[in-house]
Amino acid sequence: MLQTLGQLLQLTVFLSLFVLALLSYIAVFTQPKAWMTDWWTRITSPKPELQLPPEPNPEPQIASWVAPSLDDVSDPRLRQQMEYGKELIAHTSKYFGPAGVIEKNRSNALNCQNCHLDAGTKFFGNNYSAVASTYPKFRARSGGIESIYKRVNDCIERSLNGKALDSGSAEMQAMVAYINFVGSNVPKGEVPEGSGLKKPTFLNRPADPVRGKLVYADQCQSCHQADGQGLVVKGQGEYTYPPLWGSLSYNDGAGLYRLSNFAGYVKYNMPNGATHDAPLLSDEDSWDVAAYVNSQPRPKMNIAKDWPDASKKPFDHPFGPFADGFSAEQHKYGPFGPIKAKIDAQKAKP
Ligand code: HEC
Ligand code: HEC
Numbered sequence: 001m002l003q004t005l006g007q008l009l010q011l012t013v014f015l016s017l018f019v020l021a022l023l024s025y026i027a028v029f030t031q032p033k034a035w036m037t038d039w040w041t042r043i044t045s046p047k048p049e050l051q052l053p054p055e056p057n058p059e060p061q062i063a064s065w066v067a068p069s070l071d072d073v074s075d076p077r078l079r080q081q082m083e084y085g086k087e088l089i090a091h092t093s094k095y096f097g098p099a100g101v102i103e104k105n106r107s108n109a110l111n112c113q114n115c116h117l118d119a120g121t122k123f124f125g126n127n128y129s130a131v132a133s134t135y136p137k138f139r140a141r142s143g144g145i146e147s148i149y150k151r152v153n154d155c156i157e158r159s160l161n162g163k164a165l166d167s168g169s170a171e172m173q174a175m176v177a178y179i180n181f182v183g184s185n186v187p188k189g190e191v192p193e194g195s196g197l198k199k200p201t202f203l204n205r206p207a208d209p210v211r212g213k214l215v216y217a218d219q220c221q222s223c224h225q226a227d228g229q230g231l232v233v234k235g236q237g238e239y240t241y242p243p244l245w246g247s248l249s250y251n252d253g254a255g256l257y258r259l260s261n262f263a264g265y266v267k268y269n270m271p272n273g274a275t276h277d278a279p280l281l282s283d284e285d286s287w288d289v290a291a292y293v294n295s296q297p298r299p300k301m302n303i304a305k306d307w308p309d310a311s312k313k314p315f316d317h318p319f320g321p322f323a324d325g326f327s328a329e330q331h332k333y334g335p336f337g338p339i340k341a342k343i344d345a346q347k348a349k350p
Contacts, residue, residue: 063192063193064193064194065123065127065129065185065186065192065193065194065195067120067121067127067129067182067185068181068182068184068185070082070083070086070181073181078177081173081174081177081178082174082177082178082181083178084170084171084174084178085173085174085175085176085177085178085179086119086178088112088171088174088175089111089112089113089116089119089120089175089178089179090111090112090113090119091111091113091238092107092110092111092112092113092160093107093108093109093110093111093238093239094237094238095171096160096162097109097110097238098248099237102171106162106163107156107160107161107162107163108160108161108162108243108247108248108249108250108299109230109238109239109242109243109248109249110159110160110239110242110243110248110249110250111238111242112155112159112160112175114239114242115159115256115265116128117269119178119182120179120182121182122269122275123194123275123276124194124196124197124198124268124269124275124276125268125269126196126197126265126269127182127194127195127196128179128182128183129182129183129186129191129192129194129195130183130186130190130191130192130195130196131148131151131179131180131182131183132148132179132180132182132183132184132186133183133186133187133188133189133190133191134189134191135147135148135151136148139151140307140309140312140313141154141306141307142154142305142306142308143307143308143309147167148176148179148180149167149172149176152165152172152175152176152179153165153167155254155255157253157301158250158251158253158254158255158301159250159251159254159255159256160250161249161250161251161254161299161301194276197261197264197265197268198264198267198268198276199260199263199264200260200263200264200267200283200286200287201283202334202335202336202337202340203283203284203287203334203335204335204337205334205335206291206329206330206333206334206335207259207263207287207288207290207291207333207334208288208291208333209288209291209292209295209333210292211284211288212287212288212289212290212291212292212293213292215281215285215288215289215292216289216292216293219270219271219280219281219285219289220244220270220271220289223241223271223272224241224242224243224244225241227246228243228244228245228246228249228293228296229243229245229246229248230242230243230244230248244293244296245293245296245297245298246296246297246298247298247299249298249299250298250299251298251299251300251301252298252299252300252301252303253301253302253303253306254301256294257294257298257318258314258316258317258318259287259290259291259294259316259318259332259333259334259336260314260315260316260336261316262290262293262294263283263286263287263289263290264286266281266286266289266290267279267281267283267286287334291333294332303319310322310323311323311324311346315331315336315339315340315343316331316332316334316336316339317331318331318332319331323346324339324342324343324346325342326338326339326342
């Protein structure tokens with residue numbers, strides 16, 4: 001019995017030494033085989049993170065965007081073209097409006113700058129900072145990829161209630177050159193803080209045009225007039241206070257016809273001179289005055305082809321059909337919280 005145990009022990013020691021010698025030989029004298037290194041890295045390295053494609057950047061990265069200056073453009077021809085584009089944006093109606101010097105009645109009494117303040121450079125004044133960096137892009141309103149030319153023509157046909165310009169025309173080329181220049185200090189794909197419009201907080205009731213009329217009389221009428229038709233100060237050749245409704249104002253397919261755009265524009269920019277860090281109106285006043293102005297008569301646009309996918313309509317697009325079950329009335333005046341929540345929940349579904 002003891003003898004067998006001893007033999008077994010000897011055998012074990014011998015076998016162990018043999019295996020050890022073999023392993024040392026492999027380790028020292030042979031190249032590691034691929035399967036060995038694979039296996040080794042597999043058991044020793046941590047599981048790699050799942051690689052996701054980079055997301056488009058939803059959060060603004062540039063906190064204090066300032067438009068570049070045309071004075072810094074050294075090429076005189078380029079600079080001249082961009083100055084012309086800026087002039088057209090600041091005084092559009094002089095060139096294309098009711099008494100336009102290039103073409104009469106191609107557009108209404110508004111200038112691009114009336115809504116894109118300081119020629120599209122004002123912080124939260126509907127500026128052009130993110131245009132060069134994000135176009136061409138897909139827009140759900142048209143259901144297709146839009147170039148900057150198409151986007152400018154959208155505003156011409158809607159906000160200016162006019163006829164689209166040929167993209168090869170000197171005027172379109174100049175405006176787009178200027179708009180591209182305004183956003184030229186923003187990296188591709190990014191949207192700086194202060195771009196476009198700041199949205200005011202939702203009310204938990206519908207916006208009230210009756211109360212809005214009082215806000216209008218108090219805060220807006222002195223400039224835009226009781227009848228909303230604005231005012232031409234003698235010798236100016238264009239509206240000093242642009243019309244807010246009626247045949248010379250934006251039509252019902254325009255961005256400002258959506259209540260959140262109007263309320264956001266007005267809260268952080270009106271009465272003229274208000275800014276995002278020194279607003280003069282409360283959220284309530286902004287929504288209510290928006291409801292009042294947007295319930296006044298204005299030109300109609302054929303928007304039958306807009307929003308080919310009804311589920312992509314924004315919460316405050318006031319024309320059906322709707323994919324979310326809320327009424328046209330609620331889409332026009334709110335309360336918007338419940339509509340937005342439902343749209344967001346539908347978006348979150350896989
Ligand atoms: C009545 C107001 C108004 C006028 C006038 C107007 N726009 Fe606009 N524009 C808007 C609003 C509001 C938006 C944003 C709409 C939205 O987000 O739904 C916009 C958006 C744009 C954009 C896209 C901005 C971005 O960041 O995506 C461009 C470019 C533009 N407008 C150019 C012009 C030009 C050029 C003119 C003059 C030919 C003009 N607009 C006249 C109200 C106006
Ligand atoms: C002190 C005069 C003044 C007051 C008060 C004023 N605005 Fe304006 N508003 C202007 C001027 C000037 C512009 C054009 C700005 C520019 O071109 O730089 C303008 C532009 C607008 C626009 C965009 C252009 C258009 O015609 O659609 C809207 C909308 C607007 N104002 C709404 C209002 C509302 C609502 C109020 C009241 C809460 C108000 N404004 C109060 C002077 C005023």
